[in-house]
Amino acid sequence: MAIRRRTIVYQGPGGPFEGVAAWDDATSGPRPGVLVVPNILGQKEADNLVAERLAGIGYVALAADLYGQGKRATRGADQSIYMDPLNADRPLLLERLRASLSALSALEEADASRLAAIGYCFGGKCVLDLARSGADVAAVASFHGLYDRPPYENVTPMRAKVLVCHGWDDPLAPPEAAVGLGRELTEAEADWQLHAYGGAGHAFTDRGLPKQKGFGYDEAADRRSWAAMTALLAEVFG
Numbered sequence: 001m002a003i004r005r006r007t008i009v010y011q012g013p014g015g016p017f018e019g020v021a022a023w024d025d026a027t028s029g030p031r032p033g034v035l036v037v038p039n040i041l042g043q044k045e046a047d048n049l050v051a052e053r054l055a056g057i058g059y060v061a062l063a064a065d066l067y068g069q070g071k072r073a074t075r076g077a078d079q080s081i082y083m084d085p086l087n088a089d090r091p092l093l094l095e096r097l098r099a100s101l102s103a104l105s106a107l108e109e110a111d112a113s114r115l116a117a118i119g120y121c122f123g124g125k126c127v128l129d130l131a132r133s134g135a136d137v138a139a140v141a142s143f144h145g146l147y148d149r150p151p152y153e154n155v156t157p158m159r160a161k162v163l164v165c166h167g168w169d170d171p172l173a174p175p176e177a178a179v180g181l182g183r184e185l186t187e188a189e190a191d192w193q194l195h196a197y198g199g200a201g202h203a204f205t206d207r208g209l210p211k212q213k214g215f216g217y218d219e220a221a222d223r224r225s226w227a228a229m230t231a232l233l234a235e236v237f238g
Contacts, residue, residue, distance in 0.1 A: 002026045012099025017065040022051035023109040032237040033110035036063045037123030041073045060109040064100035090150035131160040138236040141229040147181040157189035163232045165225035167200035171214040197221035
């Protein structure tokens with residue numbers, strides 16, 4: 001195994017954007033591609049490590065950039081500075097997601113006919129929007145995402161298989177929001193599954209965020225959600 005990285009600069013509305021691709025150089029030929037969509041802070045090393053982890057199990061992954069080259073947030077009062085405008089303009093967000101997906105499909109290591117997307121927190125909402133829009137992805141996995149619907153109509157039937165990994169104690173997505181998402185996905189005739197983790201809250205995969213009431217890292221939920229995601233990818237890509 002020889003995991004490699006490459007910085008990818010690509011164009012899109014408001015760009016340029018800068019992501020990081022990872023793949024196993026010991027494997028020859030195109031392989032399924034997985035888009036990794038970051039949380040509120042934007043593209044960062046934690047996302048690159050997720051991309052490398054996916055590369056280690058046979059995929060080529062692109063840790064996407066939705067904010068623009070050089071635009072990164074840090075934890076604190078201004079952490080949503082780049083996210084807020086995209087939350088307010090979901091069609092623009094979708095355009096940037098599609099640009100990132102196109103950058104993944106253009107990688108020489110990627111099989112453009114076999115793509116998926118995973119996302120964390122804000123990124124979890126983003127990958128649901130990809131599925132809602134009918135983007136060319138076989139599956140999406142949302143980790144502790146947000147479930148508010150965009151202003152455009154869902155594609156029905158929804159093409160992508162959908163996995164929602166949800167911390168039951170998440171105050172940003174309370175149980176009624178998760179139930180509402182299930183109803184929405186059912187109405188869209190999606191192939192969907194919801195994994196809810198008792199005692200886990202928002203950002204349960206974030207090892208840098210100590211656990212507190214409703215937030216922070218939960219080892220069991222992190223481990224179980226990763227296993228659920230890899231099982232879904234194995235199912236859709238064989």
